[in-house]
Amino acid sequence: MDNYMINKIMQPGYFYARFGNPTTDACADVIAQLEGAEGGTLLTTSGMAAISLVMLTFLKSGDHLVCQFPIYAGAIKVVEDILTGNNIEVTWVDSNESVEAFEKTIKPNTKMVYIETPCNPKMSIPDLESFGKLAEHHPQLITVVDGTFGSVYVQQPLKYGIHISLHSCTKYTGGHSDITAGCLSFCNKELYKNAHWYLVLLGSSLSPSDAFILHRSLKTLPIRMERHSSNTLAIARFLEKHPKVEAVFYPGLESHPHHTIAKKQMKHFSGMTSFEVVGGKEVGSKLVEVCKNKIIDIT
Template structure:
């Protein structure tokens, strides 16, 4: 499959050919742990499924093609992928990252890897001077989310990648919220792209997975070494589910974006909403860079209610079309309160410092009819007494 093909075509065909023996159109689920060898050490490309599995191979090729990358590696979770990036570092290395990264990323950085003598500095990555000031002689990685979770800040990948490279550091970008349909960080100079496949790429809230994509052969070899050595690899069935999901990524994302944009505009005009965080709104502080870097603005948004913690909790508990749940990126709409759920691992004082209030609500806008989504939130506001 040529990179000249449009992404809608690559999503369906890249990495996937009909089975040579049977003509089966879909990639088979190779439920094997081991493979026959023709002689000692003489195998046919596969020897043990932690090291490699044909279903996973097809998924990895598909993901690499979607990102316009050369190499892809799949993992059993998004955190397994992030852990593998940390494995690339040595004791004494320093990492610069965003101050509103996903709570699980913050947790693995501070509560897992700091005790192995890795140092992390959290800054507002939209402030390039702050990023430059944070870089040190031992900085080996700049970890970027864009849009960020949950404040939806859009980071300038090209500028940040250049800044990282000035310091001989890698630039890794978590592209989970945008997906390769809307944004491809390798095209802007990033070294590694990270995904939680659990989200939009899987797309149906029925699988957990992660991925790392790169254009650098040596870097991919290092990632592959840790993928095999640590063993956080997905099952063949999980790979099959994600492959099923990527086929419909473009059409799903079009509806996610359409619905989120309409909902964001409605929220922005609501008297009880203090602020809406959605890159597609002209009022969003990083809207301009979003227009140059993204093909559309995604299905994620957050908003601050002019309400107490209890009232905001009532809102997320009273919805009926939106489901109160963590995670995101499925066809169904989800709603949550980051301070009590996805970002509870971040200390309260740090949450407050970056603007992550107790009244902040995050929505993963699904592909239902947008009028039903608006009516559902409106009814929840009424039930919480915030009209």
């Protein structure tokens, strides 16, 4: 890319949609306000595009990544198939471990700590405040949180000192199964500019039409998330009392080991839950088959 194009990217104004457009920026600005993102927000073509973008922008050959396990399966494949193949070292830490366990794995070449909250699928809730303080002791670190299971309405990781907040907007933010999209929100402009450069180069910019639809969905996000959360809490409480349920994983339940942390950093507890049935995998598989295309009354 020649200097003319580079200068164009760095200057205000619009001249080519992949480099930026007013419709996409209008939507990004709303998400940035919801996130408390002083650095701004970038919109991508999918959640996977956001995950790939943040890893490819800030990790280089010879770097070390500390990553929570489990995380979204697509993110695991990016780490295993792309990052490790490009000489990036990875250390996995169980999602139920404390921040101290993550800190013990940090090396001089560690450049990123990557976590999810709530965690997919264990529904673990890492303490965002504790992870936000990691960079105070390790200034080379960038902390990244995938908050897709919570949404930009339910929690704001940047307010706890996290550097980058990531979401698949295909899920709660879009909410209507009519687009795929992702977003990255930044604590400062330097991180934003670095990621924006890679966004343009990789062609991951969200289209104006999809940004318009996403902007529409943001108007109903609060009421949708409140109802998602109240409905799921009712389901989780029902399952917790069911004799054929072994365990229920939902941060809104007092029995959840991270319930106190969840209350501190989440407005609501979201619509995601998981549970284990008595009888293990075989019984669980039968339950899934029975539930297909059926509405079950739990009242």
